[in-house]
Amino acid sequence: MTATNRVKATIPSAIRSPSDIVLCSMKLKEGTDRKTLSRFGDDVWDLDPVIFHVTARNAFRTIDFTDIVCPVERLTAKEYIFAWLNERLPDRTGRLRPLSARAALATLRQFMAFVREREGRFDAALIDQDLLDAYLALQKKRSVLPTRVGACLRPAAQLHRLARFLTHGGLDFVPWNGTPIFKVAGCGGRPYENMTPRIPEPVIGGLLRWSLRYVELFSTDILAARDELDSLEVAYAARPRYARRGSVEGRLADWIERRRQAGRGIPVWNEPERMGGICDAIALDQRLDGHV
Template structure:
């Protein structure tokens, strides 16, 4: 008896769409950002679709807006992918909750490519009409192999072949010809005991308690130093820019640089301080002091550090001062506050590298406080804007009520809807810190959202979006390295003994 696989179709599989025109706008009829140029929307025939005009959530990674069909070499698979994603974005079938969100399109495309790769490996090509239940059972077995995936994760992947049957009318070559698994829901086929919306385990209480403790400490004890250091650097850079512009009137730049360096050395000598050297980090493999030339450049009013390092008199002045005064880690002027728990400064003085790192750690701390003490989802936290914290008093004027205004997205459509969350005072303090921390990035990018990438140089995205996960991991690692003890990390490990 021949199976569907052995009795292969000999007719050509279509590679040109019979259901979509080449110039069909991919986002036609979908809610778009205000000001979107409709003439520039991606068309069905394009091999790369830009879905960014339909992205509203600040926590959605920009990379998810780029659907790259050109990466699918087989024209048959490419057509199936285009037609399927287009249909999922636009066609609402009976019994379904809604069309596919633009933010979920890339994830769906990845699942489709995985399924088609499995089919092609087994059948030699992808023809949805040739797929039978035995092949789908083989796909299920492959997903279960190794035990890496949970049953809910497998159920999510099984939704793909089921959808290829349901959306067959929108595919030129048709979809899977039969109802997979005789219509059983994917979560039952995968072996889930019950349908679950969220299978992510809760963070253990000792872990979140430690994260919250250190986050509040950053917000309440360390933030002022970090923000003051940023103001110091901004002031130095602005003054250096002015000095660089004025130097054209000076006859001897080398002499001027040396005089400014000598003046800085005198300030350090009078204060009983040392010459600025870099903190550890990626330079820690060196044992001799590493002069912080970028900081000295700001005091000397140079375009670049070579105007110092290339001058023998300037270098002799710096080396002599280092030998006399000794080194000082960091070298910035911002004083470091006393840690109330230890009675000692909470860190060495800042340099530009450690300042950028501590700003990122402060951002992570603000996120922990805002998310954990408000109960907001990530998308709701990352939709916070300047002025989102409101304090109201009760009618008798005795009780302060703290509220956060943001946007709720779940079941509220692509734009979301304004919403308020009742919270407590520490969240208000974290928002106040975050507003100051985000201000430079807001000014440079012309945005009022609070969760922006703080880096202001080089090519980078605007919003932290999904990178907040890595930032939180980095924050935990930072706390363990600075405040942990051997066998006793600052943030306890999880139940499996891992961070």
């Protein structure tokens, strides 16, 4: 967190502290220093420490609130994204994926701009079902697929779902009486029944018999082989260090052979006796045929 990354907020959050870590509930990349993580008080959040997709675009690795001029909208947006990223609620919606945070902020800002244009300012207390229906009609007039319309309706559902985590409050009513937003947008529903053709009984019967055979007959041998492999791997890892690289004699012979093939000699003393006869011993060694 740096001084240049913080914009003085005119409205403090009643829910979050400026020092709250944005990625507090997520698994971090190995080696990440928690002291460098983005804080709620920052207006640019770095999400890269929790994005493990190596092909993800850099633009999706940060989320920027500095362009939101209105302090109420900026605070609402930050609390909205923070809560959706971290809060575990007893429903099926789940938490926001870090890679989707940028898109979530964009759709929220689009919705806030619509409310501001209609009501003169953004205030969740001014939103009612009629206003949501008008926003739905506006989205359906666009040349986009129903799935995109549904994505644009998410802020309405999330402002109700995350209302208790927003200083200025969220929607105090259930949008569209609880109808799923993608159904409201006109997306076709999916059948809940599994329509995959049934596996023929002779086929599944044979597979089941062999599965039981593995458990009843082969499992003992499989577990024994696993134990033997584990013991061999432990013994291999515990072998002496020099054994991993071969003996000194063998490595010296390999080195001399490589130099001989390259047409190079070996630097030796002109007076072998000063080395205790080592040069003579090497030259007369039968393994090297005297070629040194």
